[in-house]
Amino acid sequence: xxxxxxxxxxxxxxxxxKWNHVESxxxxxxxxKKSFLLQVDLHEKYVPVDSTSLICCxxxxxxxxxxxxxxxxxxxxxxxxxxxxxxxxGYNKEGPExxxxxxxxxxxxxxxxxxxxxxxxxxxxxxxIYG
Numbered sequence: 001x002x003x004x005x006x007x008x009x010x011x012x013x014x015x016x017x018k019w020n021h022v023e024s025x026x027x028x029x030x031x032x033k034k035s036f037l038l039q040v041d042l043h044e045k046y047v048p049v050d051s052t053s054l055i056c057c058x059x060x061x062x063x064x065x066x067x068x069x070x071x072x073x074x075x076x077x078x079x080x081x082x083x084x085x086x087x088x089x090g091y092n093k094e095g096p097e098x099x100x101x102x103x104x105x106x107x108x109x110x111x112x113x114x115x116x117x118x119x120x121x122x123x124x125x126x127x128x129i130y131g
Contacts, residue, residue, distance in 0.1 A: 001063045001126070002040075003072070005120060006118055006120070007111025009039070009041055010041055013065045014035060015030070017030070017057075027052070031051045035054040035091075045094075048091055049092050053066070056070075068089050068090070070086055071087045078123075083118055083120055084116050084117045085106060085112070087099065088100075
């Protein structure tokens with residue numbers, strides 16, 4: 001998935017699970033920790049902090065990444081309902097210099113300057129087929 005925010009930031013997420021992998025509204029755990037997020041403009045990759053709730057499958061929403069308050073949440077009506085990026089929740093940088101959940105991290109991730117909400121200007125969901 002690739003998202004361009006109203007603030008000019010580009011973020012992306014990857015999961016090897018199908019979005020309809022489990023019942024709608026259920027979180028998907030990833031014991032292999034293959035899922036990840038990207039902040040394209042900063043050239044940063046964010047990895048799972050643990051193996052719980054890395055994506056959420058929901059037939060009434062767009063892509064959802066992260067647990068609890070969600071790193072990325074895109075509602076179906078994202079053209080008039082704000083999305084949000086409460087990063088970091090389920091993902092963070094590798095190594096000792098981690099983000100903390102504050103305005104600085106929200107701004108770095110999505111560009112939001114007042115809170116964590118943003119409007120996607122465009123987003124695409126891709127299916128990767130290994131052959």
